[in-house]
Amino acid sequence: MxxxxxxxxxxxxGGAGIQADIKTMSSIGVYAMSVITAVTAQNTKGVFAVQDLDTTIVEAQLKAIFDDIKVDSVKIGMVSTSHTIKSIKNMLCKYKLKNIIIDPLMISKSGYYLLKPEAIKELKTLISIADLVTPNIPEAEELxxxxxxxxxxxxxxxxxxxxxxxxxVLIKGGHKCSDATDLLYFENKFINVEGSRIDSLNTHGTGCTLSSAIASYIALGYSLEKSIYLSKEYINKAIKNSFSIGHxxxxxGHFIDLYKKSGVNFEL
Structure with missing residues (x-):
């Protein structure tokens, strides 16, 4: 495993963040572990409050995992403060972690700032050790x-x-009006990762899901480029089979195949 x-x-x-990451990783067939950097109060309508965890407990979580378990790949999502980002980078370097995927979360779909403005500079230094960074268009503009x-x-x-x-670098094209084609820059060449726009309101956690899928496929031994294509297929299927749980x-639909097997009837 x-x-x-x-x-x-x-x-x-449960639609994004740690919860979406664990669902994605589990459905692809890898063992998911988590280090929580912040607790958010959110639902399908938006983010209403954020409590960043103290850097010492973030470090303690990382140390507990790295001292005991071999980590095959790492996905990094919401990291709000400069101190936390610096600490994460130091720990990843200290333990020589490989296959690092960074999804630079900055602003939620509802407009809530998840990354403190003063932490952007530190985030760029964290990106320096990444195998892949996956900003959407607004995040790519900021970076x-x-x-x-x-x-x-x-x-x-x-x-x-x-x-x-x-x-x-993978710039996600979901914010474009025409299509959802992503742009990958890898080994000095540009590659279009084709994607058609899927008409669905239910897209909570798409960025978290894509980056987690890429980390999972890389851990399974696929090349970075192949992992991106497989993850694109996975997220397209998950969006097509998304569903409404709130307002x-x-x-x-991370577990759509499991849902179908169990006979669950839900609104597509």
């Missing part, structure tokens, strides 16, 4: 300092972010 670690915040509604309106802009932003030091943006 391959072991994958998620370092992220908790989502009380690159440019406005993204065209594919040419996406390419320019990817090159700027690559200068921070990651092995590869806002519902969760993805």
């Amino acid at each position: 391959k072991k994958v670690l998620t370092i992220a915040g908790s989502d009380s509604s 690159s300092g440019i406005k993204i309106n065209t594919e040419k802009d996406m390419k320019k932003a990817a090159l700027i972010i690559k200068e921070y030091g990651p092995r590869a 806002g943006i519902g969760p993805l």
Whole structure:
């Protein structure tokens, strides 16, 4: 059993964050472990409060895992403060962790700032040790300092972010109006990861799910590029089979195959 670690915040509604990561990893067939960086009060309608955990308990969680269990890949999501980000980077370097995927969460779909503005500089230093960083278009704009309106802009932003030091950059195209094609910059070439837009309101946790899927497939031995394609297929299926549980943006169908086997009837 391959072991994958998620370092992220908790989502009380279960649609994103640690909860989405564990669902994704488990459904792909790896053993999921978690280090919680923050507790959020959120539901399908938005994020209403965030309590960052003290850096000492974040470090203690990391140490407890690294001292005992071999970690095959790491996904990093919500990391709000400079002190926490610096501590995570130091621990990953100390224990020589490999296969690091960073989903640079900055703003929730409801507009809640998940990353403190003063922590952006420190986040860029964390990105320097990543194998892959997966910003959406607003996050890529924040990291690159440019406005993204065209594919040419996406390419320019990817090159700027690559200068921070990651092995590869994947800019997600879900915020584009025309399609959902992602742009991968890897080994000095641009690769379009094709994707058609799926008409669904229920897209809570898509970024968390994609990055967790990539970390899972890499842990299973797939190449980075193949892992991205497999993860794209996984998330497309999860969005197509998403469902409503509240009054806002519902969760993805992470366990759709299991749901079908159990005879669960839910609204698609």
